[in-house]
Amino acid sequence: MLEIRRASVLYPARDKSEPVEALRNVELTIEPGEFVVALGASGCGKSTLLNLIAGFLAPSSGQIKLDGAPVTGPGQDRAVVFQKHALMPWMNVLDNLAFGLKLQGVAKAERYKVAREFLTVLGLEGFEDSPVYMLSGGMQQRVGIGRALTADPRILLMDEPLGALDALTRERAQELILKIWEAQGKSVFLITHSVEEALFMGSKLIVMSPRPGRITHRFDLPFSRRFLAGESARDVKASPEFIAMRETILGIIFADEEKAA
């Protein structure tokens, strides 16, 4: 269980710019197996929050604890999927997938075995020896997700992982992530700009506001469970509850942006 208690982040003033209060008194708990999605206007501190959880950033005040132990830096229990995949171009697909296991000192045969399993899950069979720079954007992104998963983290942190994908690839990737999430029971923290993606994927939604960055609304979401229970993605997204929820959220976000403008 990940707990964030009254965490604030103040980026210090630089040259002529004012100090930025990127997060103020953020409270958030991510239970095991929970899928938390963060939505909010640009600059409201979503990436800052993710960096806090990942351990790349220490809070100015407040606490972050993973299973009771304070987070002091990045670690294998919190794998990150980046917006720009950040794969290693000098490795082929299989080696990229197995990279986390290599870092943990797992023997070659064993880590390739695990990587090959994910190759199938991710629909990348036949590409294990391809250099990653020769893959399409969607395939690269899938390798990025697979690389985080093979390391078997407790929590998967994703910062707009699907932002660069076309609509169809994006929906496939959403469904893929949900299926993996269900199969592996991991906790997930995902940032997105798409309200529809947030509603469809999350089991819990937080909406954030800028200046100072904070969590303003929390919702429990049923839609991903409905999809995983067998309902088709199209039906879920066309259901009246989904549409009503979408309007509510859009209203909140638009109000925020208008205030900012």
Place this chain on the structure above:
Amino acid sequence: MTMDIQDDSRPAPMIKRIFRQAPTKPGQTYGVPGEGNTIKISVVAVLMVLGLWQIVTASGLIAPLFLPSPVAVVQKLFGLISTGFTGVPLWEHILVSAGRVFAAFALACIIGIPLGLAMGMSPVMRGLFDPFLEFYRPIPPLAYLPLMIIWFGIGETSKVLLIFLSVLAPMALGARAGVRSVAIEQIHAAYSLGASRAQVLREVVLPSALPEILTAMRIGVGFGWTTLVAAEMVAATMGLGYMVLSASQFLQTSTVLVGIFLIGGIAWCFDLAMRWVEKKVVPWKGRM
């Protein structure tokens, strides 16, 4: 934009061909600056200069003392191959010079690359070495040649050290720039997969720095050849630099030219080899 279909069948005007961006063939990338084959153009350019050289010298416009004809230079080369220079066979001059340059180059790789990486990774190392490196880097080797000789004598040591120093700075700076070129996301990804600092250095920083290190090696060995003549100025009895210098004192211009072409040729062959290595070792360079 509409295109005349017949346009493809007749040769486009030269100007248009140069400035038009033709679509790429599969497997290439569109719009890479300077993309395209240059071999034909280079061959033509070289042949034209050679032809001009031959015409100018054959017509007697320039005295052979100033510029011997290309034919005379080739004849001189064969002469040197069969009789040697100052009693030493030509291949020994070549071997001695190449030995000095590549010994210095190897030494500079062994010391310069780790030094540059360390300077890129650690502010302490950067603070320690940056002032010295930046200070001596722009000084021409000829200026500190006397010091080298006073300190290390007139033997092989001072020659190799002089070349080594001229290669060291570009190697270290290249490796250091390579460290800077790592994408921060790649480093973050490695840490969040459980990497230690040493692992990040070995598995992420080093491979990402490799393209820049290879470029630095190409530049560095060039500096080495540049310094060769200076290194062989004092108390040398062998070497291409020595050959060029002493031939110039006797106004043997064709020997000077042979020496110049030999140095240029060897450096060029090495550069071609390095480019081949680059293609094999860092095929991802500039592609991600």
